[in-house]
Amino acid sequence: MSSTPKNVQSSVDDLIKASYQHGFVTPIESDTLPVGLDENVIRSISARKNEPEWVLNWRLKAYQRWLTMEDPEWAHVKHPDIDFQAISYYSAPRKKPGLASLDEVDPALLDAYNKLGIPLQEQQALAGVAVDAVFDSVSVATTFREKLSEAGVIFCSLSEAIQQYPELVKKYMGSVVPYTDNFYACLNAAVFTDGTFVYVPEGVRCPMELSTYFRINEANTGQFERTLIIAEAGSYVSYLEGCTAPTRDENQLHAAVVELIAMDDAAIKYSTVQNWYPGDEQGRGGIYNFVTKRGICLGKRSHISWTQVETGSAITWKYPSCILSGDDSVGEFYSVAVTRGRQQADTGTKMLHLGRNTSSTIVSKGISAGEGQNTYRGLVRMSKRAEGARNHTQCDSLLLGDKCGAHTFPYIEVMNPNAEVEHEATTSKISDDQLFYCRQRGLSEEDAVSMIVNGFCKEVFKELPMEFAVEAQKLLSITLEGAVG
């Protein structure tokens, strides 16, 4: 059977047992709706947020549609049926009206961020990152607004945008991911609570990396954010999304929607580090992360790049996609997904080539340990019009331990003879030779495994913005704790 050396196996076992670092609950009074979902709940969410009529109508249309849809079953994941009536669809930290500065933010909340190692103020000062922290569902602190508004960049919560920039929201919300798109996107359209809105005007290069840290705090609260990023012609924006969530025993549903729109010559870089609670060793608890992320390269020579490091969640189910509609537009997808314990990930991307000379690159690295199941699922479609389109896909899987699984399901559809598509996939484990080489040079078993795994992921990490690259490596080390010191 397996020739895995005993000490590697034991380090892998340690890794499996490494407990979740960020498992704590912040006791904050919150304003939570009772569990259950019906039209009244939606009206109540809408009313609490003071939404205009058209948003409410959109929500209700989505809800009616959702009632007719069925929970999808095609993903390579197993979970008990979700009781959508057992979830509370709204939870907001009780806030004082008219929050003016960071000082007014609940200290307990700020402390929570500190525990996570992302002190808000420090980060603002040191990293030059504007943080729009979403604590559960409502934005409580938005920083660097002034500097951004000087440049003309709008960076605010979606609820604020609905109030202040209704034309923009009305025009673009749901244009990339319509509420009819899929079961969870539809649910999100009906009950979304908040999210982030970014608008970069023509020719503007956003002066800093935009970032939001999401946290799910309230027990039994599904979090349904919506992110909408619009980059006008010739603009550039880099957006960072990072997540951690405290330990819970019940599964928490997270069904977010992210929409990106890039006009002529615009570029959007969207990076994610996802580290939600993965559940315990027996697979109890943990976040269900069912996310719809999609960007459209509307303009010529536009560019959308997705980079993700997925280490958390009991179940991750997301496919950040690009619709390459403008001629010469570029789509990229770089992903590292780690599953351990009983985690399951079914993730990948869709590259829909519509315009001429569009190109896309997919690099996906899956690492499975313990009893984790890791699936890459991707679609590359070259439509008839996509003359000269190019795609290259590389999927590699690394297996640590003999109880995990790594799966690759790429779909390739080509309708144009001048389009070129390449797909490669490999599955392997850390070879004894590699380990021996490192050990021989005096590295400990753990350092060797860590080094090899980091090398395996390097292609993806180098796509991350600096701050995130550091955090991602740290996260990987924590995830491989026991094995990797």
Added chain:
Amino acid sequence: MTTAQQRQQQQRDWFQQLLTRSDVSPDSNMAWLYRLRDDAKRAIKTLPTLGSKQEAWRYNRVNDIFDINFDSSSDFDNDIIEPDINDYLLPAFDSYRLVFINGHCATKLSDIKQLPEGVTLGSVKAGLRSMPEKMIHWFDRNHQHNEYMFTALNNALFNDGVYLHLDRSVHLDRPVEVIYLNNNHSQSAQYAGSMIQTRTIISLDVGASATLVERFINGSGTGNNETYFYNNVSEISLADDAELNHCRVQDESRQAYHLSSLYVTQKKHSAYHSSNLAFGGAWARTEYKVDFRAEAAICDLNGLYAVDNQQLIDFHLDVQHRAESCRSREHFKGILYGKGRAVFDGRILVDKQAQFSDAALINDNLLLVADAEIDTKPQLEIYADNVKCSHGTTVGKLDQQQMFYLRSRGIAENEARKILCQGYAAEIIDDIALPELQKHVAEKLMHALNKNDPGAGGHDGY
């Protein structure tokens, strides 16, 4: 009823109509066969209907089939239709030959004399009459019965087919060649074509080896493209150290529907090599399920498909590593030279206990014209850690530099294109174990490329 429900009902009716119309009589003397057919008929009532919502059928447009009425009766006389078999033979090809006309063995055209000792070869229909005990044994080797609607249909209605059994350590000196001549023999005008069903049963005992060639040919005699549905189920079981070389050339009528479902089970150290060449059919699908039942077995699946206007050619491969140290190689290449569609789906499954598995799959596709479509889906599903698995897929056109090289040496564009296609296909064709068949396939490909010269119809790209 919703549209979806109507479609499902239409499909069930379609299968039911075939069951009712068929004159295959359940032989009550053979209880096991009676039971097999009866189970299959019941399965057709309960199995899930096929459609694009099902993962295995999403690119296949299978629903179109259920709009066509096929005649499942076998109401015709074999002896009347007696084509000149010489028209269909490969030159100087020495083989043990079985000929089937519309799924019924034509004894007069077959030649299986002087079989070596330890070899049993013949028609399933005759075998069921002369040695039912042995047949039950061979049928029992496989338990994949009634896997989906069409295999159930075959179980319920197959009337004839081929069986080949080799005793321990027997090496067959010459290849076995099975020629299937299919056409529309329906006597009734209300049917668009006939339904033809055969069963192939191959079992090789310990250390035995054989070569099997199967050719599926448009047998209308006049070369007319007639409509018919040919539905085959093949069960192949290889005992320890057995080896089978299997070549399948699908050259059906361009109006025909062809479905082959092959189930291969392999024991320790056995080897299965197959070359699958697909040229014909309006709709043609080949399904392979390879099941490694013991360690260190080897399986090579190779294939070439050439797709013309209004054709859909579909290959579904499923190789299941369930034992240690098995090796599988899959290499399929497609040339889409007309406005047709090719579908490829190759799954490699490595089970928990299948350590040291070595699996690789390659699917390359050459698109020569606009409006052709390729949908390819290689899959890896891996549950063991000490394995070496990979897959690769490419879709593209001919290399411009290679074209330029040939053009600059005075070779006309069409010729250059053909040379490059030949070179591309050679990797698969050269792998065919029999030189006579290699030549035949290479000619078939040339013929296809000559007939449809993409350059002739203006600038379509290449």
